[in-house]
Amino acid sequence: xxxxTDAAVHHVHRDDAGAKMGMWLFLFTEVxxxxxxxxxxxxxxxxxxxxxxxxxMELNTGIGxxxxxxxxxxxLTMALSIASLQKGNRFLSMTMLSVTLLFALMFMVNKYFxxxxxxxxxxxxxxxxxVNKPNxxxxxxxxxxxxxxxxxxxxxxxxxxxxxxxxxxKRNKVTSENYxxxxxxxxxxxxxxxxWIFLFPLFYLIQ
Amino acid sequence: MSGKNKxxxxxxxxxxxWLALLAFTTITVTVAGISLGRYTLFTALLIAAVKxxxxxxxxxxxxxxxxxxxxxxxxxxxxxLIIFLLTFLDFIYR
Numbered sequence: 001x002x003x004x005t006d007a008a009v010h011h012v013h014r015d016d017a018g019a020k021m022g023m024w025l026f027l028f029t030e031v032x033x034x035x036x037x038x039x040x041x042x043x044x045x046x047x048x049x050x051x052x053x054x055x056x057m058e059l060n061t062g063i064g065x066x067x068x069x070x071x072x073x074x075x076l077t078m079a080l081s082i083a084s085l086q087k088g089n090r091f092l093s094m095t096m097l098s099v100t101l102l103f104a105l106m107f108m109v110n111k112y113f114x115x116x117x118x119x120x121x122x123x124x125x126x127x128x129x130x131v132n133k134p135n136x137x138x139x140x141x142x143x144x145x146x147x148x149x150x151x152x153x154x155x156x157x158x159x160x161x162x163x164x165x166x167x168x169x170k171r172n173k174v175t176s177e178n179y180x181x182x183x184x185x186x187x188x189x190x191x192x193x194x195x196w197i198f199l200f201p202l203f204y205l206i207q
Numbered sequence: 208m209s210g211k212n213k214x215x216x217x218x219x220x221x222x223x224x225w226l227a228l229l230a231f232t233t234i235t236v237t238v239a240g241i242s243l244g245r246y247t248l249f250t251a252l253l254i255a256a257v258k259x260x261x262x263x264x265x266x267x268x269x270x271x272x273x274x275x276x277x278x279x280x281x282x283x284x285x286x287x288l289i290i291f292l293l294t295f296l297d298f299i300y301r
Contacts, residue, residue, distance in 0.1 A: 205239035
């Protein structure tokens with residue numbers, strides 16, 4: 001009887017499956033949000049294939065590739081952070097989470113240099129230089145700024161979420177028994193990576 | 208809590224998937240330099256699809272999760288596909 005009451009006292013009301021379902025539903029809306037933009041991209045690229053190719057040559061493939069590697073590696077460290085917490089290794093989990101944050105920061109720094117270079121060449125939405133280009137190129141750069149910009153915003157939000165997770169693990173709010181928050185943050189982070197997997201070839205690798 | 212979907216993936220699997228993702232990135236960057244004509248876009252999208260399959264199945268562990276999550280993903284994928292198809296049908300035959 002005693003063990004029964006103990007179990008009742010320690011029983012925490014929570015629904016991990018429900019939390020994950022909510023997260024997947026949210027990711028569903030994210031897929032459709034970016035999907036709509038990919039649709040606009042597809043139609044305009046179909047309409048102006050040559051101008052898209054010409055405009056894409058101005059993007060820095062090196063920085064794009066580097067950022068791809070950074071995001072893929074950050075996805076690995078995120079997955080490792082969850083796996084190590086599941087195994088009960090809090091220290092490794094927090095280390096991996098910090099490394100993930102560091103990669104996210106590196107991604108944003110690269111993005112800053114990339115966009116600054118574009119701005120200094122006079123290519124930014126509504127710039128006199130861009131307005132004088134043919135329609136297809138204006139559309140390409142418009143989509144480039146909106147889509148990679150929204151993606152970068154997601155990276156920033158991801159960094160905030162991961163910082164919270166770090167604090168939660170530190171304060172034992174997220175533990176090896178109760179890690180659904182970290183798991184869901186991981187799902188979000190992988191989605192950000194997933195979107196980049198498509199953005200990268202569509203913007204940086206058109207020849 | 209529920210023990211059935213607690214399939215833990217070990218570190219090695221994650222590292223292998225990461226290596227595969229890096230390899231596919233190298234391939235897609237290399238292939239982009241070669242002129243494949245109209246197959247360029249197709250190849251790039253195919254590689255992106257393979258990479259996302261790896262991320263979704265292993266990193267997002269959908270492969271080991273409950274079927275309802277697979278259904279969510281399937282529905283969002285199909286919705287996108289239908290929107291793309293209908294838009295292009297409208298656009299091409301306008």
